[in-house]
Amino acid sequence: MNPNVDEAMDFINKFHKFKPDKTMVLLIGDCMVDYHGRARSFLDRGERIIMIKQDGTVLVHQPTMREPVNWQPSGSITDFEVNSQHLVMKSRHNRPPEKMKITFHKIISVMICILRDQAKVIISGMETDVVNEISNNPSIIEDGFRICKKEMHVKSGLIDLYGYDRDYIPVVIEVKRSIASISAVQQLRMYVSDVKKDIESASVRGILCAPRIPEMSRDLLYKIILISYSFFVLPKNH
Numbered sequence: 254m255n256p257n258v259d260e261a262m263d264f265i266n267k268f269h270k271f272k273p274d275k276t277m278v279l280l281i282g283d284c285m286v287d288y289h290g291r292a293r294s295f296l297d298r299g300e301r302i303i304m305i306k307q308d309g310t311v312l313v314h315q316p317t318m319r320e321p322v323n324w325q326p327s328g329s330i331t332d333f334e335v336n337s338q339h340l341v342m343k344s345r346h347n348r349p350p351e352k353m354k355i356t357f358h359k360i361i362s363v364m365i366c367i368l369r370d371q372a373k374v375i376i377s378g379m380e381t382d383v384v385n386e387i388s389n390n391p392s393i394i395e396d397g398f399r400i401c402k403k404e405m406h407v408k409s410g411l412i413d414l415y416g417y418d419r420d421y422i423p424v425v426i427e428v429k430r431s432i433a434s435i436s437a438v439q440q441l442r443m444y445v446s447d448v449k450k451d452i453e454s455a456s457v458r459g460i461l462c463a464p465r466i467p468e469m470s471r472d473l474l475y476k477i478i479l480i481s482y483s484f485f486v487l488p489k490n491h
């Protein structure tokens with residue numbers, strides 16, 4: 254912690270300089286950032302985290318907010334030098350041409366590590382996952398329910414699932430992966446209206462599937478859509 258300029262430079266030279274594609278650098282300190290590239294920007298002194306990834310990506314993070322305040326893309330080349338008793342980091346990228354200069358007035362911490370990670374992100378909980386779950390097990394909705402079509406086109410858009418209940422009444426299902434908003438209720442209403450016109454039937458049910466349906470949306474389901482609609486809340490692990 255709190256290394257001086259020479260200690261920080263020696264540490265970087267020893268563990269990072271000759272194998273930059275295999276080591277990751279985390280620098281925390283009081284610094285200024287001067288950038289030329291996508292635009293021209295200057296960030297005055299402040300305490301920040303500078304991250305140099307193993308693919309050359311450079312990220313400058315302030316103490317708040319998720320996104321970096323500045324960055325260099327993958328493939329950037331970063332060098333360090335000591336200038337007027339300041340540690341200076343220079344990063345450049347050729348196509349498109351970009352360069353970033355970071356001058357440290359105080360170094361709080363330097364960490365160098367080798368990270369091994371070849372895992373791929375597997376996204377779950379998407380609307381298609383819920384649609385497939387219902388298709389594979391229609392009784393999730395109710396006993397006797399059967400699916401006839403997925404992604405059925407109607408005038409107002411694309412119905413997620415279309416089928417019949419145990420009484421052979423047509424059922425339109427709209428799936429949302431997050432909170433069911435008022436617009437989701439209105440969307441379901443339009444789909445049901447389209448199906449009624451297409452099959453010339455007054456009896457068409459609508460079911461809204463979501464992890465959570467707020468009270469306002471529930472009220473709209475009952476007050477505007479009345480008894481020909483219902484809703485079903487999927488468990489959060491679907």
